[in-house]
Amino acid sequence: MAEEKQQGITETKKGNFSEWYNQVVLKAELADYAPIRGFMVVRPNAYVLWESIQENFNKAIFKRGVRNAYFPLLIPKSFFEKEAEHAEGFEPELAWIESDNKGVEEKVAIRPTSETIIYDSYAKWIRSWRDLPLRINQWCNVLRWEVSQTKLFLRTREFLWQEGHCVYETEEEAEKEALMFLDEYKKLCENLLAVPVLPGQKTESEKFAGAKKTFTIEALMPDGKALQMGTSHNLGQGFAKAFGIEYLDEKGVKQLPWQTSWGFSTRLIGSIIMVHGDNKGLVIPPRLAKTKAVIVPILFDKTKEKVLKKAKELEKKLAPLNAFVDDRDSYSPGWKFNEWELKGIPLRIEIGPKDLDKKQVVLVRRDTGKKEFVKESKLAERANKAIEEMHKDLFEKAEKFLKENSTEAKTWQDFKKALSQKKLILIPFCNTTACEEEIKDETTATSRCIPFGQKNQKLKCIKCGKETNLKVWFGKSY
């Protein structure tokens, strides 16, 4: 068929990684460029992954007492100005609404994040200690008018995300839960997306505008660049002060509460594509996949009816995996194999007339491509097991890559050498903005995170030589 030629990925992952990525995104119909520069269309093949992430994460946070809500898209200018650091951080990327003919009382912008508009409501809603802790999350679109080049899923002006916003009576609670939600992010990445992450704290210069502390999980992409997968902020009391959030404690005394916010975005989908994809296209981590198996019947005129009937039977049997029969007449089995490999369905089940006689099917795992004959009676059980094996293998492969491509450096020379080898590097660092700027200017590398649980240690900053007790992960990043 003429079509088959155009169907596949024409660049290799090891060749031109960036071009390979774009081809997978476009050809697997995950996303498309929008008419306005910097915007994207999330196509059904990717949106279903986002829905799966949402379902899983909702379950996790509902257990933690979080409830979902929806706050307005537009934020008044005066709100941004209430928290100085926050304003400075987001001002350059705001998209303002034309106010000439709208009778708008005040200048308003599309939300780049919703701290300010949400905390305005919190100031109205929170009265006493009985109202705390307050834990609300929203799934929404946000807009940051960046000038850097568009990268589908990773860097677009509009993206989808969740943002959690919690209020607590004490600093301890806020810190504990900021870390708890970070841990939920880690579990989501590792247990659902099969992407290993390094958790830690952001340096002074990389923390969120307005936060006291920012915690992060970082993943390593195959091109050696780190990708920030989610952040959780201990906001301290700065926003509470700025927005007048107060509560009466049990003794009736007015108090300032402590706050957290935490978010991850559709860039998680970008990480999946990069980490698990191969030269044939997308590989959907099997626990994440809604459609975990495709059944391709091998059809010949004489046995067509019998084989199709059996395929439909298997579809029913594999309903918990959302298996479906690709019974399109106008495509050959080979074309179908290529299409579902490109689109990353975890398992393929082939059934032809010979298999029918032997009461067996062929099971093929998307990641390994290995074929396996499975007795029909054992198929459901075997498919479930294959899903779990595949998850484990994908995760372990990614973890091995992360280990092999992260290292420690003690000298500036070693650091630069490791950087040129596209590694993530742990270095002694003084955690000052000035020093981080210098490193960035000289190497384009940025700090990724300060690992938790560092022992008391006497070190010297690899750049400025000042004494420090911290080791920090640095690397190039998206």
Next chain:
Amino acid sequence: MAEEKQQGITETKKGNFSEWYNQVVLKAELADYAPIRGFMVVRPNAYVLWESIQENFNKAIFKRGVRNAYFPLLIPKSFFEKEAEHAEGFEPELAWIESDNKGVEEKVAIRPTSETIIYDSYAKWIRSWRDLPLRINQWCNVLRWEVSQTKLFLRTREFLWQEGHCVYETEEEAEKEALMFLDEYKKLCENLLAVPVLPGQKTESEKFAGAKKTFTIEALMPDGKALQMGTSHNLGQGFAKAFGIEYLDEKGVKQLPWQTSWGFSTRLIGSIIMVHGDNKGLVIPPRLAKTKAVIVPILFDKTKEKVLKKAKELEKKLAPLNAFVDDRDSYSPGWKFNEWELKGIPLRIEIGPKDLDKKQVVLVRRDTGKKEFVKESKLAERANKAIEEMHKDLFEKAEKFLKENSTEAKTWQDFKKALSQKKLILIPFCNTTACEEEIKDETTATSRCIPFGQKNQKLKCIKCGKETNLKVWFGKSY
């Protein structure tokens, strides 16, 4: 307790309906006003209803071959201009982005609806008959800068909705599926929300800007105003022409496809509040409620532990109803009863020390307030049945109201009289824009829908006297 005084609704539904509605929305914590006029915050108590609507509707449309996606928030000016009627309809309500400092190549506005931006992508994606039918839906926020007064859930500048956009090979398919999705809307309203609706077609003057035909379902609110609950459009080929959507048919000949779009919004939540709410507050239709039951333990010092233990046991037993124990120490049982009545939880289960001895509980339905002793061993079964009975009763009550408040009129005088009685009125109507304008100017009533399946009949328009074969529902509306 001093707090109890402020807790409840202080206006009656039959008294000042509008004030009663606002109080229910605010006091049941369903929504709040936002800092910018015309915007709203959807609070968790309402957002969870939206999530329940989403889950249910997703299930229904996935069965129909629809997949979800996400298209950009911002739409270029030139797109609106491609379809003349559409442009004219939406232009006055667009919010434009300031382009001075953004380096925007073209003027862009926030989506008021997404036909144009979606069909731009469809023109790229659709190549052959193999790509059809194409059925995509998106859940998103839209913005229409209206000047009329804000009414939470019913009329706000930003709202949440779903918009389905389908493309077909033939006109027959498009028409059939436009009606099929309308029917899914009807089922959602009646089977989930317990709100009866009148289905039909919009008149020429009320149809969607750019559509060939608009179908609608209309509900009647307790104040005699109609509420449009959802619309489904047969778009004909106008947008396909304007956006250059074409496909090659099986013979390889270029063809223009036929399109539909269909949507409902968070105003459905407004209808639930209005139709089912009472003087105590919200009544959540029980199939829609995620939390279908609250368990209130009656606690005294001596028996506290035993009663709490039993309450927790019941919570587990009623897990399929998402039942929860309200074990807050700082509130009395009476306060709790009021709170959960205000917030509309369908079932309340009371358990005290005496009940414990008798191995029974008290079951109270939110809509009737009737108390019923139920044996512990029968509780799960009885609660499930009560849910279904309550759904049926709510629906029948609303249906009775609709029947009693809709009528037919044959003369202009009868029509005006019925309008003054706040009724929905079926009248012979010529279906011209001019005549509809006159009726609107004189009475503020608008056409709601043309009922399906009208027999061939010789009638005279109630307004202009011209011959017609249509009867049309008219009424005041939100």
